[in-house]
Amino acid sequence: KFSCKTASETLRWISAILQFLESYRFFLDAHLVNFFKDRLWEKVDVEWMDCLRNESVESLLRIPSGVVQDHWPASLKQYVLTLDSLSLPRDQTDLQEAFQGLKIEPLNTVVSQGMNRKKKHEIETLSAVVSSVAGRVGAKTIVDVGSGQGYLAQVLAFEHGLSVVAIDASPHHGSVTAARSLRIEKHYAARKNKLGLTNKSFVSPKTVTCRVQSPSMLKDVLNCTIPTGSVGNSVMVPRDEAEPLLHDSASALRTNAGSSFLLAGLHACGDLSVTMLRTFVECEDVKALVSIGCCYNLLSEEDDDGHRGFPVSRGAKPLCSVLGKNARDLACQSAERWKCLEEGDGFHNFELHAFRAAFQMLLFRYYPETLDGRSLPSVGRQGKTLRRRQHQRGSSHLASKESSEEPSFLAKRYSGFVEFSKSGLRKLGLPESSSHIEYSRIIWHEAEIYFELIGPYWTLRAALGPVLETALMLDRVLYLQEQQEGSLLIEEVELVSVFHPFLSPRNLALIASK
Structure with a gap:
């Protein structure tokens, strides 16, 4: 029975997985x-x-x-059962028990417009979890990293009354988020006036169009708000000028002195999820992290700039050979x-x-x-x-x-x-x-x-897919646990299966707080 409650236990689990996988390299490398x-x-x-x-x-x-079936060869049964024992459980966690006072409310037709069944389930659930964690750590602003069309950001802002910044690399996503937020805001303002809810406030998410390529870049975004007079509560940072522009823009932007943040990522692709982890570690003002990874095929394994996406933990680095793109593709398979x-x-x-x-x-x-x-x-x-x-x-x-x-x-x-x-x-x-x-x-x-x-x-x-994803997620857990053993005051690091695995197979949320 494996556990990831401590760094030593997590490393033992990772080591067992990698040792097992070496015997089946022909599967990992195949297409x-x-x-x-x-x-x-x-x-x-x-x-x-x-x-x-x-x-x-x-x-x-x-x-x-x-x-497995009884009549199968013993070695085949052992292969299948060992993989199952090495994999993280995917059944949805009892969220009411995991998060005290959690309330998951059905989304109304206005804020859920355009969402399919999967997306609605994800947003209803994750918005409640993020709101709960933010309340516990006292985070004043939620930063939705890789926000896409802004579904999570909008529900956090309009339904949970939180201050939200939505960051995405796509200019199209930024404009769609801003326009959609404006329509939703008009509806909520009209409803507020009709019902006389003078004490209920909400603010549209601020949108930032920027390709986040490093923790320092994301930290610069966190240290700035939208310029005064910006249209539609949004700003675009050109890709080629992103890092220098963010560094040099202090005079044009209002600094968020004394702010506290929660970084949230719903299926942030590839290295973006790892960048969120590093930013959580490096930025004192980031008080919590709620990250659900995706697109493992886009993770980098090269070490040219010291910011590869796997392995990220010190403990796993000497144990790992390169998984390769085919194996990382395989980690996206859904057994459920x-x-x-x-x-x-x-x-x-x-x-x-x-x-x-x-x-x-x-x-x-x-x-x-x-x-x-x-x-x-x-x-x-x-x-x-x-x-x-x-x-x-x-x-x-x-x-x-x-x-x-x-x-x-x-x-x-x-x-x-x-x-x-x-x-x-x-x-x-x-x-x-x-x-x-x-x-x-x-x-x-x-x-x-x-x-x-x-x-x-x-x-x-x-069948190797779930155990490969387990290795990738445990590496991230171990990275945070290693910081916990140092001087960084990380109070909690846990993996929670927040979604129903059939509706949303990538359901493992890495949640950490300081």
Whole structure:
């Protein structure tokens, strides 16, 4: 049983994960598009593949969630169960128990306009958590880092009555946030007047358009407010001039003397979440941090400037070799969503991966000029659209595993691959030729006999996703715990599963306070 209550316990957990992963480097370094071309299944235990090739789609999809079958080889069961034991739990925490006095209120239709079910669940929950933590530490201003269209910032401002600054790199997001805030403010002002709520106050979030590339840059933003007379409560800092402009703008900006901040990030991408951690450590005025990471594939692992995104803790650095982009991509896999897929949808997922891998082999053999140094030309999104269209037409219906081997089904699968490859070649700018059908036939004839192996391989590899994310999150926890052991007065560091994992798989919030 692992724990991350202390730095030594967290380091022991990280060490166990990294030691386990070393034996499965072939999974971490692989990319599924090369499944047929590089015969990736041959690197997996033959006994495992022989067993799983006959398993139902449902059983395969439950592997990333740690579910095993009694008749499996002992080594396979050990692999799946060990991964499960090394992973952080994802079931939603009892937030009422974790945060005293927490109130999660349903959002009204005005402030929730434009939110889908997932986003509404995230904003309702996280805004309540942020408000609770801010109240506990006495933070006067919430800084929403990587604010996107400002959903979190607006709910914190209008529903929780907090002072909020929303920072995002996109000028479009900044203008959308400002315009949306203005509409919401008018509604709340009208409602306030109608109900005579003279004692209830709210202020629109201030928006800052700036690409935050370092803790010093974020600290400069924190030390400044919006210039007097700025339009729409927003300011833009040009990307190329961001750091010098922020350093030299003291005379133009009003300083936030005596301010206290809480840094909040809802799925702040890549290194941005790590920059938030460093800013929390380096900036005395930042009293709390609530960070939910995302886009691990965008994390940097190079150490050119000393600000890499992984590993960030001193303890993990000597233990780690480079994970690589493929492994960081894998950390984004959602075991909860795969477990809940219906059999037909799961099969379509495997089929799509098979089509893309066969198409890669077709490009490698007959159209090598399309690779041109790019091992992975992008055609996947178009492939998903094609498969969704076929699914809606019912042209690839899966009634059972047995039906997938019927001649009529095999013919439809071949036709599906031909259509997929035509679509992919068009996206790569290649005109259709009379030889294309023949190329597709040859490739599919070679690939199809291994089709039943792609599901087992994919799920065995996907099972590494939760433990990879665990390693990334524990590294961040350890970084803060190391500061705790020094002179920095960090009172609390914890990981909390704040969202329902099916609605929002990236649900681990790193919460710290001084």
